Structures are given as C-alpha cells and as structure tokens.
Amino acid sequence: MRAVWRTARAAVRRRRLQTLVIALVTLTSTTAIVVALGLLDAATAPFDKAFEKQRGPHVVAAFDPAAVLDAELARAARQPGVEAAAGPFAQAVIELPRGTMDFGLGSDLTIVGRADPAAPVDRLDVWAGRWATRPGEVVLNRQPDWTADDLGKKLEVPSGPDLTVVGFAFDLSRSAHGWVAPEQMDALHPTATQMLFRFTDAASKDGLQASLADVTESLAPNALTASQSYLTLKDRIGSSAKAYTPYLMAFGVLGIVVAVLIVANVVSGAVISGFRHIGILKALGFTPGQVVAVYLTMISVPAVAGCVLGTVTGNLLARPFFELVFTGPDAGVFHGNVGIAVWVNVLALLGMPGVCLLAALAPAARAHRLSAARAISAGSAPRAGRALGVQRRLAGSRLPRSVSLGVGLPFARPGRSALTLAAVILGVTTVTFATGLATTMTRFGEAGRDSYQVTVYVGKYKDGKEIRPTHDDLALHSLLGDLPGAEEVTARSDVEVRMAGSAQPVMLEGRRGDRPRLDSVLTDGRWLHRPGEVVAGSAFLRQNDLRVGDRFRLEKGDRHESLVIVGEFMHNDRRLVVTHQSTLTALVPGEKPIAYHVKLRDGADPTAYARAARAADPGVSPDPVGANATTQTIIGSAAVLTLMLAVVASLGVFNTAVLNTRDRRRDLGMLKSIGMTPRQVTAMTVTSMAVLGALGTLVGVPLGIAGHHLVVPRMADAVDITLPSFMTDVWHAGTLLALAPAGVGIAVLGAYVPARRAARLTVAQVLHSE
Numbered sequence: 001m002r003a004v005w006r007t008a009r010a011a012v013r014r015r016r017l018q019t020l021v022i023a024l025v026t027l028t029s030t031t032a033i034v035v036a037l038g039l040l041d042a043a044t045a046p047f048d049k050a051f052e053k054q055r056g057p058h059v060v061a062a063f064d065p066a067a068v069l070d071a072e073l074a075r076a077a078r079q080p081g082v083e084a085a086a087g088p089f090a091q092a093v094i095e096l097p098r099g100t101m102d103f104g105l106g107s108d109l110t111i112v113g114r115a116d117p118a119a120p121v122d123r124l125d126v127w128a129g130r131w132a133t134r135p136g137e138v139v140l141n142r143q144p145d146w147t148a149d150d151l152g153k154k155l156e157v158p159s160g161p162d163l164t165v166v167g168f169a170f171d172l173s174r175s176a177h178g179w180v181a182p183e184q185m186d187a188l189h190p191t192a193t194q195m196l197f198r199f200t201d202a203a204s205k206d207g208l209q210a211s212l213a214d215v216t217e218s219l220a221p222n223a224l225t226a227s228q229s230y231l232t233l234k235d236r237i238g239s240s241a242k243a244y245t246p247y248l249m250a251f252g253v254l255g256i257v258v259a260v261l262i263v264a265n266v267v268s269g270a271v272i273s274g275f276r277h278i279g280i281l282k283a284l285g286f287t288p289g290q291v292v293a294v295y296l297t298m299i300s301v302p303a304v305a306g307c308v309l310g311t312v313t314g315n316l317l318a319r320p321f322f323e324l325v326f327t328g329p330d331a332g333v334f335h336g337n338v339g340i341a342v343w344v345n346v347l348a349l350l351g352m353p354g355v356c357l358l359a360a361l362a363p364a365a366r367a368h369r370l371s372a373a374r375a376i377s378a379g380s381a382p383r384a385g386r387a388l389g390v391q392r393r394l395a396g397s398r399l400p401r402s403v404s405l406g407v408g409l410p411f412a413r414p415g416r417s418a419l420t421l422a423a424v425i426l427g428v429t430t431v432t433f434a435t436g437l438a439t440t441m442t443r444f445g446e447a448g449r450d451s452y453q454v455t456v457y458v459g460k461y462k463d464g465k466e467i468r469p470t471h472d473d474l475a476l477h478s479l480l481g482d483l484p485g486a487e488e489v490t491a492r493s494d495v496e497v498r499m500a501g502s503a504q505p506v507m508l509e510g511r512r513g514d515r516p517r518l519d520s521v522l523t524d525g526r527w528l529h530r531p532g533e534v535v536a537g538s539a540f541l542r543q544n545d546l547r548v549g550d551r552f553r554l555e556k557g558d559r560h561e562s563l564v565i566v567g568e569f570m571h572n573d574r575r576l577v578v579t580h581q582s583t584l585t586a587l588v589p590g591e592k593p594i595a596y597h598v599k600l601r602d603g604a605d606p607t608a609y610a611r612a613a614r615a616a617d618p619g620v621s622p623d624p625v626g627a628n629a630t631t632q633t634i635i636g637s638a639a640v641l642t643l644m645l646a647v648v649a650s651l652g653v654f655n656t657a658v659l660n661t662r663d664r665r666r667d668l669g670m671l672k673s674i675g676m677t678p679r680q681v682t683a684m685t686v687t688s689m690a691v692l693g694a695l696g697t698l699v700g701v702p703l704g705i706a707g708h709h710l711v712v713p714r715m716a717d718a719v720d721i722t723l724p725s726f727m728t729d730v731w732h733a734g735t736l737l738a739l740a741p742a743g744v745g746i747a748v749l750g751a752y753v754p755a756r757r758a759a760r761l762t763v764a765q766v767l768h769s770e
Contacts, residue, residue: 004290007281008297019302021658022356025651026306027313030352032258034314036251037347038340047172047234055084056173057121057196059212060228062091065193068223073195076215083198086121089114090182090190094157109155109177111138112194113185121196122173129167135184138163141171160188174233192225205231246714250433250707251638258426258649260355261419296360303356311348315340402680405671406687409660417692420656424696425703427649428743432704433711434642435739438635439730440712444723447570451517452490452597453606456480456613457621469619473592476617477512480596483612485604490517491593493584499544500553500560506540507575508554510584510591517597518569518578523722524548525567531586534563534579537571539720554587561587572719646746653689653750661685661758668758678759685755686748693747701739705731 063073070088077085090113117124117131117139129151132139138155155163163180175196180188199211208229216224281291318340399407410417458476459468469476473491481489490513499506511518516528518535525548528535541547551564554577561583569578584591600609610622661668668681676684708730716723 003286004293004297007286008294008301021651021655022299023302023306023309025655026303026352026356027310028647028651029258029260030307030310030348031314031317033352034311034340034344034348035318036253037344038314038318041341041344050172051230051234054123054125054172055119055121055198056230057086057175058199058202058230059197059208060173060175061195061197061212061224062192062226063088063195063219063223064225065090065190067220068193070193072219073193076219077195077197079215079218081200081211081214083200084120085195085197086119087193087195089194090185091176091192091194092185092188092190094155094159094188096155096157111178111180111185111188112176113182113190114179115182117169117179119196121198122171122175124169124171124179126167126169129165131169132166132180132184134181135187136161136164137166137184138178138180139167139169140165140178141174141176142168157188173230174228202230205229246711246718250711251430251642254426254430254433258423258430258652261423261426261652292365296357299356299360300353303353307349307352310352311345314348315345400680400683402676402684403687406684407691409684409688410691413660416656416660420652420689421692421695423649423652424692424743424746425700427646427746428696428700428739429703429707430642431646431742431746432701432739433707434638435735436705436708436730437638437712439735440708440723440727441635443727443730444570447521447724447727450599451519452488452599453604453625454598454600454609454613455623455625456596456598456610457623458592458594458596459619460621467619469617471617476620477593477596479616480598480613483609483616485600485609485612486598487601488515488517488599489513490515490597490599491581492595492597493581493591493593495556495584495588495591497554497556497587500555505575506554506577507573508584508587509576509578510581510593511578512581512593516580517599519597520569520571521724522567522569523724525565527567528578528580529566531580531582532561532563533566534577534583535567535569536565536578537573537576538568538722539572539574540576541565541568542720543574556587559587568722570721570723572721574720649746650750653692653747654754655750657685657689657751657754660688661754672762681759682752682755685758686751689747689751690744693743693745695743696747697740697743700743701736704739 073088077087092111094109094111096109117126126139129139151165151167153165155165157163161184163178169179173196175194197212197215199208201207201211208231212224212227278291278295281294282288286294410421471479477489477491480486490511493510493512495508495510497506497508511528518527520537522535523538525535536546544552546552546565548565548568551562553560553562563577563579563583581593598609598613600606606624610624613620613622672681709728712723712728
C-alpha cells in the first residue's frame with residue numbers, strides 16, 4: 001500500500017497542470033452544486049422551517065366568551081388529534097385614530113392578553129425590548145428588519161388607556177398585532193377568546209377543518225366566531241419566495257448537471273491520457289489492482305482538495321446571496337431560517353469525490369485489462385481513423401489548413417467531445433435563459449415607472465412627534481404642481497373597506513388629478529372614465545374569482561357602493577382596488593390623500609424636485625421613486641449564477657483542449673517540423689473547440705428559450721399576477737443575433753490558454769517527450 005501511495009503522490013506532483021485542472025474544476029463545480037442545492041432547499045420550504053422553529057399554530061381560533069367558558073376550551077384542547085394548544089387568551093380589537101403613530105400596523109389592532117412569550121404553541125421571538133408584564137405596557141408584532149427606535153413611544157387608545165411600547169416580538173402566525181399583560185385586558189374591553197391549536201393532521205385544508213370540527217363538537221354551536229388556517233397564511237406570506245422558486249430551481253438543476261458532466265469529462269480524460277503511465281507501472285511489476293488504486297488515489301487527492309475548498313466557498317457565497325434573494329416585506333419570515341442545510345454540505349463532500357471516482361473507474365478498469373505493452377501503445381500511439389478521415393475530406397475545401405485540421409480534431413475523441421459539447425450546450429442554455437429572464441424582469445421593473453418620478457407623502461415624524469403640512473389638501477396639490485419641473489400631480493388616498501360576502505379586507509385607493517395615473521400597466525380592459533368604476537390587481541381578481549365586467553359591493557360602516565370592474569392591472573396585492581377619489585369619498589366622506597405622485601417634465605431632476613417640495617412645506621416627505629427591489633434581486637442573482645455556470649463550462653473546454661494537445665503532441669511536432677507557425681497551431685486548437693461552441697449555440701439557444709417560456713409564467717402564477725405580452729415576448733432577431741456568439745465565446749475562452757501553450761512547444765520538446 002505504501003508503494004501505491006508513494007507512486008500516486010509522485011504522479012500528483014509530476015502532473016501539476018492536470019492536478020490543477022481537476023482541483024479547479026471540482027472546486028468550481030462543488031461551489032456551484034452547494035449553491036444550487038442550497039437554493040433548491042431554501043426555496044422549497046422557508047416558511048415551513050420558520051413555522052416549525054416557532055411552533056406556529058395550525059389554526060388560530062376566536063371564540064365568543066359569552067357562549068363558551070375558558071374551562072370548556074381547555075377541556076376541548078385535550079381532544080384526540082390535538083398535538084398541542086395554547087390559551088385561552090382574552091382578545092380585543094382597538095381602533096387607533098387616523099394619523100396617529102401606528103408603527104406600520106394599520107388602524108385596527110388585535111391585542112391579546114398573554115403572560116409569557118413562550119408557550120407550547122406560538123413561541124414569540126422578542127427581538128427588541130422586553131415582554132409586557134404590567135398594565136399600560138404593550139409588545140408589538142413587528143419583523144426584525146425594523147429598528148427598535150420606537151421603543152418607549154405611546155399608542156393613544158380612544159376606548160382605553162394609552163399603552164407604552166416596551167418591546168417588539170416577531171410572530172410568524174400573525175395571531176395578533178400586539179400583546180399586553182392579562183390583567184390589562186379588562187380595560188381594553190375584550191370581545192373574543194383566542195385559542196392556538198396544533199393538530200396531528202395538518203397537511204391539508206380538509207384535514208384542518210375536520211380536526212377543528214372535532215374540537216368544537218362539544219361546544220355551543222355558535223361558540224366559534226372565526227378561524228385562520230396556517231395554510232392560507234403560508235400561501236400569502238410565501239408568495240414572494242415562491243416567485244423566486246421556479247428560476248432558482250432551473251439554475252440549481254443546470255448547475256448540478258453541468259458540474260457532474262465537467263467532472264466526469266475531466267477525470268475520465270485524465271485517466272485515458274495516462275494510459276502510458278499505467279503501462280510503465282505494469283512493466284515495473286505493479287499488479288492490475290495496484291495500478292487502478294494508484295490512479296484512483298492520484299485522482300482523489302486533487303478532487304477531495306477541490307471539493308473541500310468548493311464546499312467552504314459555496315457556503316461563503318450562499319449566505320450573502322440568500323440575504324439578497326430573500327429580502328422584501330416578508331424578510332422577517334425567513335430571518336435566520338435560510339442557509340445551507342447540513343445535508344447539502346454532506347452530499348457535496350461525499351458526492352463530488354464519488355463522482356470523480358466513478359468517472360475514473362470505467363477507463364481505469366479498461367487499463368486494468370490491458371497488458372503493459374498495449375497500455376503504453378494506447379497512451380502514445382497516434383490516433384488515426386475518424387479525425388484523419390474528416391481532415392482529409394476538409395483538406396479539399398477552401399478553408400485555411402489550420403482551420404480544416406481543427407474542425408476534424410473533435411472526432412478523434414468522440415466521447416470526450418460529446419461530454420464537452422453537452423457542457424457547452426448547458427452553458428449556452430443558461431446564458432440564453434438568463435438573458436430572457438433579465439429582459440422580462442427589466443420590463444417588469446420599468447412598468448409604470450414613467451407614470452411619476454417622485455412620491456410626496458403627507459406628514460412626517462421627527463423626534464417622536466408628527467409634523468403635518470401647513471397647506472390643506474387642495475392647496476398642497478396645487479403647490480406641488482406649481483413647483484419647477486412638475487408636469488402632473490396625482491393625489492392618492494387609501495382606506496380599508498369590506499367586500500360584501502367576503503371576510504377578506506379590501507384596500508381601496510382613490511386617485512385624483514387632471515389625468516390620474518397608475519404606477520402599473522393594464523393587462524385587460526381600460527382605465528377609469530367615470531365614478532363607480534374600479535381597476536383591480538391581478539391577484540385580487542384571482543383571489544375573489546372576479547373578472548373585468550363583473551360587479552361587486554364595498555362596504556364601510558353603514559355605507560356601501562356598487563362598483564364595476566373595468567380594467568385589470570399587474571399587481572400581486574390580493575386586497576388592492578383602485579378607483580376615482582370621488583368614489584372613495586362617497587364611501588368614506590372626508591378621507592384625505594396620504595400621498596401625491598408627481599410626474600416630472602423630461603430632464604427634470606427628481607432629487608432637486610424633492611428638495612424644493614420639502615422646502616415649500618416642511619410637513620411633507622418627498623421620496624424619489626427607486627428601482628424595483630425584486631427586479632434588481634432576480635437580475636443580479638441570475639447574472640451571478642450565469643457567470644458561475646459559464647466559468648464551469650469554460651473550464652470543461654479548457655480541460656478538453658489541454659488533453660487534446662497532450663494526446664497529439666507528436667502530431668503537433670510533425671506539423672511544426674513542416675512549417676506550421678505558432679499562430680496556426682493556436683488557430684487549429686481554438687477552432688477545434690469553437691466547432692463545439694457553434695454546435696452548442698445551435699442547440700443551447702432553443703433550450704434556453706424553452707426554459708424561459710416554461711419558468712417565467714410559473715414565476716408570475718406563483719404571485720398571482722398576469723404579465724402582459726410585451727414582457728414575455730422577448731425573443732426577436734436582434735436578441736437572437738446577440739446570443740449567437742455565446743457558445744463560441746465559452747469555447748474560445750476555455751481553449752485559448754492551452755492553445756497558446758501548445759503553440760509555444762518546440763519540435764525538440766516534442767521529440768524529447770517521445
């Protein structure tokens with residue numbers, strides 16, 4: 001065994017370039033696999049991981065305290081099928097005055113009396129401050145990506161005592177907006193009793209309904225007043241992550257396949273090119289088993305080193321990459337729950353060396369059967385056959401001799417060329433898919449951006465105090481329109497209303513202006529022409545099974561309005577409906593705008609306008625419209641993944657070019673001896689790989705287009721939006737022409753360095769090696 005190790009170690013030192021190639025390819029491929037598998041794992045179940053970590057309730061149920069006693073609820077929670085339960089907790093709904101500090105939680109807050117954040121169900125993460133233990137204190141439900149600057153501020157409660165914010169907790173289940181000490185609840189006039197349940201059968205909506213029915217069977221018929229399933233919450237909260245899942249899975253699968261192909265090509269090529277060395281070992285007395293062990297050990301050393309470094313690199317790259325991907329309004333859901341899983345690292349550390357050994361085993365087994373003389377001959381004799389036949393036929397063409405020779409080279413090693421071609425095809429597929437995805441996302445991000453360039457919000461907070469504008473609504477509207485650079489101003493009001501026949505709240509937006517603008521694009525129907533008309537987001541229509549032309553009724557207090565849907569616009573907010581300000585005012589009299597959207601003249605500076613607006617009225621908060629964060633995230637992450645896979649594919653070409661020049665050193669020496677220049681040698685070697693690149697383009701571009709048509713609609717469906725045709729029809733003659741050099745570029749990038757190295761070989765060096 002010592003002889004095997006010493007021989008393998010000497011071979012590793014002697015074949016430095018081959019060892020470096022194997023280590024580099026396994027490092028890059030392992031990095032790609034770690035990131036790809038990590039993406040697949042993170043994109044499939046981030047909600048589930050966070051939910052299990054907090055022991056979230058499968059059902060949040062509200063009961064009428066007049067119809068059921070706490071003791072009865074406690075007994076019901078011990079029914080078979082209940083895995084765990086928390087409660088009963090007193091629950092109240094408080095309404096904050098419009099315009100007061102609401103901490104981003106809305107005007108109607110659900111407050112629950114709870115003595116402890118820890119419980120068998122719904123373990124709350126108090127990430128700032130402390131828990132409320134005395135009357136007059138409240139802990140608010142806010143995600144950890146907020147700041148803790150609001151600690152110590154007060155909530156003014158018209159129907160009860162003011163509450164001081166002493167802490168912030170994150171509750172994935174959204175069971176309440178805030179929590180107080182149980183003894184505080186009497187002063188808040190509770191109207192319900194809350195129970196939190198985890199059931200043994202929670203995989204489906206029907207299973208949850210059946211389990212909840214079993215629990216409430218022994219209670220009064222009208223005891224249960226409301227319930228919320230975690231499946232509905234999961235669908236709503238996870239929509240942003242679901243938008244990423246289809247394209248992350250596409251890149252993950254491509255990354256795994258490319259990495260395995262390249263590693264198999266590199267390792268098997270290294271074994272085949274070393275047949276002469278195997279023959280010499282046999283001639284020296286090594287048994288066939290020892291020869292195979294030497295070669296597998298020689299391959300394993302750089303493979304394992306590259307795999308370990310690749311796993312570490314993949315973990316280092318994945319952390320900031322995941323933080324980039326999983327950002328946005330629901331980032332707190334994934335806080336601390338997205339990263340590289342242990343099984344991914346284990347699979348990479350064990351799987352990639354296994355792939356290397358399997359790739360080396362087949363050619364090594366072939367050498368195992370060869371005699372010493374045949375092994376030496378297989379490793380050094382020139383290869384005639386397909387390549388020479390093709391080159392003879394090409395010799396009669398008008399192609400330069402170096403080009404015709406290069407075109408025939410891939411036929412000398414058809415298996416090796418096929419693996420390289422497959423990697424190039426997948427590289428081109430990735431580039432094509434990423435190009436289409438970037439074009440679609442760029443158009444998505446720019447949709448409606450020309451509607452206005454600055455949003456001026458009404459009111460702002462400074463030193464904990466609210467500052468209101470000095471101008472009233474109409475005066476402020478006029479003022480903003482008269483500032484330098486302004487072309488049009490659209491006032492926007494927001495109010496939460498109810499839709500008749502549905503428990504789902506609706507966010508009604510009112511728009512007012514000479515030509516009220518929408519910061520999106522219509523995908524069906526038309527824009528508003530008269531009062532009583534609305535345009536609704538795609539997600540709202542899907543959620544409520546409505547379409548353009550349908551009527552529905554909105555209610556607020558004792559008022560109601562019957563509205564007709566005249567248009568559908570691209571938006572994933574399932575509550576959003578837009579109408580004229582006059583329609584909103586008819587439903588909610590006296591409602592004032594909360595923001596003004598300003599369209600600037602061509603060439604006007606949004607930042608300069610924002611300064612002018614701030615100076616004109618200190619009670620406003622102007623904000624120039626920024627880039628779409630989701631668009632930037634997807635385009636940026638796709639670019640990084642595409643670059644990574646293109647580098648892996650180029651390394652495969654690099655390896656093939658190195659092995660081809662090594663195999664044909666004698667041929668190169670003969671060609672140089674009859675007058676071939678170094679430039680012609682370079683052209684011949686690069687051409688041999690460029691042929692594979694051209695074929696890769698012909699196959700890879702259609703595959704990338706097919707991937708775009710497959711993935712993009714699924715991304716849109718995941719967030720319940722409808723994309724207009726101009727966002728999906730991105731394949732035109734100019735785009736395809738720009739993609740034509742993709743495969744050749746990958747091939748030339750990988751082949752140029754070994755081609756230059758082969759060109760510098762002298763005839764004496766070739767003869768010396770023989």
